Amino acid sequence: MMPSPHPLEQELGMRYYASDAPGIGGRLRVSPADFVVEELPLPISDQNGPHLICLLTKTNWELQRAVKEIAKRLGISHRRIAWAGTKDKNAVTTQFISIYNVTPEAVEQVHLADISLEVVGRSQHPLSLGSLAGNRFDIVIRDCIEDGLPARVQAATEVASAGIPNYYGLQRFGVVRPVTHLVGERILKGDYEGAVAIYIGRAYPRESEEAQRARTHFTETHDARAALADLPIWMTYERAMANHLVANPGDYAGALRALPPKLLSLLVSAYQSYLFNCALSSRIDAGMSLTEPEIGDRLLFENSREDIVSARNRQAALMHVRRGRCRIALFIPGSGQVTSRGPMDEMMQELMIESGIDAGDFERASRFVETAFSGVLRPISLSADVETEVSGADVRLKFTLPPGHYATTVCREYMKADPYMMI
Template sequence: MVIPNSHIQSVKEILHHLPYTTTHLPGVGGEIKAAPEHFQVEEILPYAPCGEGEHLFVTLRRAGWNTADVAAALARCFGLKSMEVGWGGRKDKQAVTTQTFSLHLSMSTPMDRIEATLTELPFTILSVQRHRNKLKTGHVARNRFRILITQTAPGAIDAATAIAEAIRHNGIPNFYGEQRFGIEKANIDRAMQLVERQRPARGKQEAFLVSVIQSALFNIWLTERIGRNQYHQILAGDVAQKTDTGGLFVVDDVDEAMERFGRGAIVYTGPIFGPKMMAAGHPAAEFEAQVLNRFDLDLDTFKRLRAPGARRQAVLRVDDLTVRSEQNGLELAFTLPPGAYATMITREFMRPAG
C-alpha cells in the first residue's frame, strides 16, 4: 500500500489551518512559554493514595523535563525497570509541571532512605505516599492550568474577557494540539510510513504513531463539521456521550438530544477510527466515512494496525475559565479533562488583535 504524497500534504494543510470559534471577536496577540513559569500545569488524580502497598506515589514539581525523562530518572535512582514506574499522562516539557509517579518499591525499603534518594534529583518533591496499585495511563481526573500570555496588545483585558465569555458559553472544538503531530508535523510522515507497511504496530512508539493518524483524522472530521455549520448541532445518528456517567448512545430523537446538549447533559462525539469504535448511525456515519474515503483508508486499516478505536468528545466545555490582567500580560486559569489540550484554549486568545 502506498500513501500518495498529495494525501499527506492535504492532511498537514488542514491541520495547519484549524478553525477558530471566536473569530467574531478581536484577539489579543502575544506569546506563551516565554519562560517555563509562564505555563503551569497541575495534575489532579481521581483518587488519593491509601497509605499502604508496594507502590510509592511520588508527587513532584519540575521544569524543563518531559514525563518520560522524569520517569527514567526515577527508575535509575532506585534501580527499577521502566515498567516499574507509572504515570497517568504525558505533560509539557516547557512548563512548570506538578505530577505524580508511582514506583514499585518493596515495603521493606526504609522511607528515610527513599526520601534521601529523592533529594538527589533536580525536582521539588511535594509528597511521598504508598498505594496498593501502580499508577497507569489514564489515571488522571483533570489538569489545572495557569498560563501567562505575554506581549499582548494594548487594552487586551477587554478583548480577552469577551473571548473567555464566549468560550464559557459555547465551549471550543476539542482538537488535538499541534504538539501531537511534531515539529513541522513530521509525525504525520512517520505515521503514514507505518500504514504503508500494512503490519501491526509494535511497541509504544509505533502505537503512538497510529494514534497520530487517528488524531489527525479526528481533527479533519471536526474541521469539516464546523465547515458545514454543524458545530452547535446534533445530527441524527451522532454518537453522544452523557456528561455525568460517560455513557454512549446513538441519537435517534434529534430534538430531545438538542435540548440535552443545550443544557450540557450530553455532548456529541467524533471518531477515533478503529474496528471496535462505537458506530454512528445515518446520516452522521456517512460524514465519518467520507473522511476515511478521502484518504483511501478504511476500518480494516486500523484493524491491521491493531488499533481498536474509540469516541472522543467533540466539544470541550471550559466552565471555570478566568482571565485577569497581569503586569506583563494576561493570565488564564482553567481546568481540562485528560486528553484535552490547553493550547487549543490559548490559540483562541492569541489571534492577531483587531
C-alpha cells in the same frame, strides 16, 4: 467560525476558531513558570501494594526523559514507572507517577535538577493513561496586542465558556517537529522503513542546524552508521533507532521497537488524533454546529453513557447539551468495525478511505505495538470557565480541564497567533 490563516494548523486539521473576533496575539512560555499545570488525581482506593505513588514536580523536563533519568537513579527499568497524563515540557508541572517495587527511602535519594519527588501512598495497581480527574492551569500570555486588550480578552472568555472546537493541540503531534501522526500513518500501513525515515530524517526549520544536517543526511543516504556519528548526543531516540539498524541492517521494525513502548503507541494514536481534527473541521465546513445536535450525532454523557440523536429525541438531546449534561461526540475509529450512525461517521469514513487505512490496519498495529487501538468517543466541543487578569501587555488565564483536553486549544482561541508562539 473563523478559518485559521496558519499553514501548520491547517496541516494538522485545526482549521477553525470558534469566533471571528480578533485575537490578542502574544506568546506562551516565555519562561516555564508562565505555564503551570497541576494534575487533579482520582482517589487512591487502597494504600497497600507494590506500586509506590509519588508526586512528581518538574520544570522544563520532557516526561519520558524525566522518567528515564529517575529510573536510572533508582537502578530500575523505566518500564516500571507509569503515569496518568503526559504533561508539557516547557512548563512547571505537578503530576502523579507510580513506581513498581521500590522503597520510599530509595525515592528520597533521587536528586535531579528541577525535579522533585514526594511519596504520597501505595497502590495495588500502576497508574494508567487517563486515570486522572483533570488538570488545573495557570498560564500567562506575554506581549499581547495592547489595543483594546481587555475587550478582546472578554470576547474570548465568553466564547471559551460557550464552546470551542476541541482540537488535539500542536504538542500532540510534536512541538518543534510535528511528525508523530505521519510516523503513525506509516506504521498503520506496515511501512516500517518509511516510519523510521520520517522519525529520524524529517527535518524542521526550528531545529538546530546540527540536527537538520544530520536528518537531511540520513534522508539522502539511509546510512545508519553515519547517522550515529552525525546525530547530536541528546537525540537519544533517533540514536537508539540508528544503533539498532547498525547492528541489524534492514530491521526497521526492530528499530521502531527501540523506542519506549508508550512513545511507540503514541505515534499510532497521534494519527487517530489527526483524523479527529480533520473530521471536526469537516463538520464545520458543512456548516454544522458544535453544540446543536443533528440526527445521527453521537452523544457522550458525563457518566460515560452514550446515545444517538434521532428525530424522536432531538429536542431532548438539545436540552441535555445546553444544560451541560452531555456533549456531541465524534467516534475515532480503531481496530473494531464501526456502524455509521450519521453524517459525522460518514465524514470519518471518507477520511479513512482517502488515507487507505481501515480497521485491519489498526489491528495489525495493535499487535506490532502491543497496545489496543480500539475506537473511542471524544467530544467535539470544549468549554472552560476561564478566570482572567490583564496586566499591561500580559494576560493571565486560570482554568481547569478534563483529562485529554488541551490548554493550548483554549489559549489559541484567545491568541489566534502563529502556533509556534505557543511552544
